[in-house]
Structure formats: structure tokens, C-alpha cells
Amino acid sequence: MTKSASNTGAQDLRLARLGVAVVGAGRIGIELIRNLGLMGLGRIDVYERDRHRADPLRNRYRVHSGDFWDELTLGRLRDYDFAICTVDDRAARVRMNQKCLVANVNLVHAWTENAIAAVAAYPFGALDDCACYECDQSRAARPMPLASLRLTVGGTETSADPASRIATASIAGALASALVARIASGAHGAVARKASLDTTSGDGTSVELPRDPKCPRCGALQRPVPIVLTRNRWAVSKCVRAASPGTLTQHVQLSDELDGLEGRSFSVGELVERYQGGPIPAKFALTIVEGRTVCLDFEDFRADPPRARSSRCPPS
Numbered sequence: 166m167t168k169s170a171s172n173t174g175a176q177d178l179r180l181a182r183l184g185v186a187v188v189g190a191g192r193i194g195i196e197l198i199r200n201l202g203l204m205g206l207g208r209i210d211v212y213e214r215d216r217h218r219a220d221p222l223r224n225r226y227r228v229h230s231g232d233f234w235d236e237l238t239l240g241r242l243r244d245y246d247f248a249i250c251t252v253d254d255r256a257a258r259v260r261m262n263q264k265c266l267v268a269n270v271n272l273v274h275a276w277t278e279n280a281i282a283a284v285a286a287y288p289f290g291a292l293d294d295c296a297c298y299e300c301d302q303s304r305a306a307r308p309m310p311l312a313s314l315r316l317t318v319g320g321t322e323t324s325a326d327p328a329s330r331i332a333t334a335s336i337a338g339a340l341a342s343a344l345v346a347r348i349a350s351g352a353h354g355a356v357a358r359k360a361s362l363d364t365t366s367g368d369g370t371s372v373e374l375p376r377d378p379k380c381p382r383c384g385a386l387q388r389p390v391p392i393v394l395t396r397n398r399w400a401v402s403k404c405v406r407a408a409s410p411g412t413l414t415q416h417v418q419l420s421d422e423l424d425g426l427e428g429r430s431f432s433v434g435e436l437v438e439r440y441q442g443g444p445i446p447a448k449f450a451l452t453i454v455e456g457r458t459v460c461l462d463f464e465d466f467r468a469d470p471p472r473a474r475s476s477r478c479p480p481s
């Protein structure tokens with residue numbers, strides 16, 4: 166066997182062992198899924214809440230319909246080598262960033278901006294101080310690339326026409342699949358990177374993304390973050406209050422915003438008072454234990470079979 170044939174064989178084997186979660190099966194997602202399938206990826210699971218898009222994929226892939234924020238739990242996420250977000254929406258990209266950062270799973274984003282197809286890779290699984298998606302967002306806005314300026318000609322807004330938008334989305338999906346293959350082969354190096362291609366001019370860019378120490382998402386985070394499955398019940402018994410009075414002032418940073426409350430950081434005491442033992446509508450929370458960030462994972466917690474337990478304090 167020649168050396169290049171054995172390299173190709175090793176690469177095929179690596180791809181066949183990969184498991185990926187593809188979030189979104191729209192124009193970008195469908196091209197990505199097709200390419201990953203052709204590459205012979207081992208496991209492609211699809212998260213798509215629109216049944217019209219999800220149903221045709223069911224005979225070939227495991228499809229989770231429903232909102233990815235609910236379906237793709239931290240526990241499920243940790244089972245994949247990559248999560249690839251193709252939902253062309255900034256809020257979705259932020260949410261995937263939030264979860265993949267904590268789950269320590271490589272993240273790839275694919276999106277479009279007019280006629281520009283863009284992809285970005287955040288190898289969280291390979292690099293503990295890897296930049297995150299929000300590092301890029303928290304920096305000062307960069308000047309628009311020349312290519313997107315060209316879309317405005319003679320004062321008339323000529324945003325990409327439907328055919329061009331479809332082509333741009335396909336290219337974004339194809340670029341994302343190429344990026345997954347490159348990272349899997351080790352050719353990419355463990356570094357966060359963003360690449361874009363102007364589909365009208367063919368101009369391309371590729372930049373490394375350094376971590377921003379002031380990033381609101383990852384700046385203060387020590388990774389990898391230990392994950393502790395925790396019951397989502399908010400009550401502190403008298404004995405715990407007595408034995409550990411600091412429990413009520415312990416702060417937690419929630420994954421979700423709470424109706425009617427500003428911010429996401431609360432003391433345990435505030436949550437106990439508001440939720441009176443009931444669950445908080447949040448997927449997970451971050452808290453500091455002995456100087457280290459720990460993730461309390463509520464959505465993957467499974468209660469043991471009920472046992473008879475005394476609710477009284479032990480005799481002192």
C-alpha cells in the first residue's frame with residue numbers, strides 16, 4: 166500500500182469514528198448533512214424543530230424534533246465529538262456556545278451574511294483556553310469586508326437574491342463539513358478559527374481567533390468545567406442552614422433568564438424564596454466551589470427510586 170493510500174485509510178477511519186450533532190436542517194444544515202454522509206461519518210444526529218424539514222431525514226439519521234435548547238442536553242452533547250450549529254441566528258449561536266463551552270465539546274458554527282458564507286470552529290474539546298464565539302462578539306466591531314460593501318451599488322440596496330442566498334447557504338454548509346474533516350485529521354491545529362468566502366467575488370478570509378480575557382462568557386471560566394448532576398429543587402432545610410449558614414448566600418449563574426427578573430446571577434437564598442422548593446426554569450447553573458467553577462446540571466439528573474427518608478435533623 167502506498168503512503169497516501171494508508172493516510173487516506175487512516176482519515177476514513179477517523180471520520181467513521183466521529184459522532185456529530187447537527188443543529189438545524191435548513192439550507193446550510195442540509196448541505197452539511199449531505200457532505201458529512203458522503204464523507205462516511207460514523208454518527209450524524211440531527212436536531213430540527215420544524216417537522217417538514219425533520220421528517221424526510223428520519224430514515225437515514227436519528228432526528229430530534231423540538232427546540233435544541235431542550236433536546237440537546239449537556240449529557241447528550243458530551244456524547245458527540247462535534248456540535249455544528251447551522252441555525253442562521255445569532256441567539257442560537259450564543260446558546261450553542263454557552264452549552265458547548267461547559268460540555269467541553271468542539272463547536273462549529275456555519276452561517277451567512279448576505280453573499281458571504283462564514284464558518285467558525287471552537288475546539289473546546291482539544292484546547293482548554295480556546296476562544297469562544299462570544300470572545301469574537303465582545304470585541305470592537307470590525308470594518309465590513311469589501312465584498313459586502315459591494316452589495317450596495319449606486320445607493321440601491323441589492324441584498325443577495327434568492328438564488329444567490331441558496332448558493333451561499335450551500336457553500337456555508339460545505340465549508341463547515343470541510344472544517345470538521347480538517348479538525349478530525351489534525352490538519353487544522355487546536356485553535357479557534359473563522360473563515361469566510363464571498364460567493365460573488367470568490368474572495369476568502371481565514372483568521373485565528375484569540376481568546377478575549379474580558380469575554381463575558383468565558384473570561385472568568387476555568388475549563389474544563391466539572392459537571393455535577395443536581396436535583397432542580399430549591400429548599401434549604403433548617404439543619405443545613407444551621408450547619409452551613411453560607412449556603413443561602415452562595416451565588417449561582419443560571420443558563421436561562423427568569424421571567425420578571427433581571428440578570429442571571431442569584432443567591433441560593435433568593436431562589437429558595439422565589440421557587441419554594443420547586444424547579445427553576447433553567448437547564449444548568451454555574452457556581453464557584455472552593456475557587457473553581459462547577460456546573461450544576463439539572464436536565465440530566467435522574468432521581469433514584471424513592472426511599473423512605475427521615476426529614477428530621479439528626480440528633481445533636
Ligand SMILES: [Zn+2]
Binds near residue numbers: 301382383384
Ligand atoms: Zn469567550
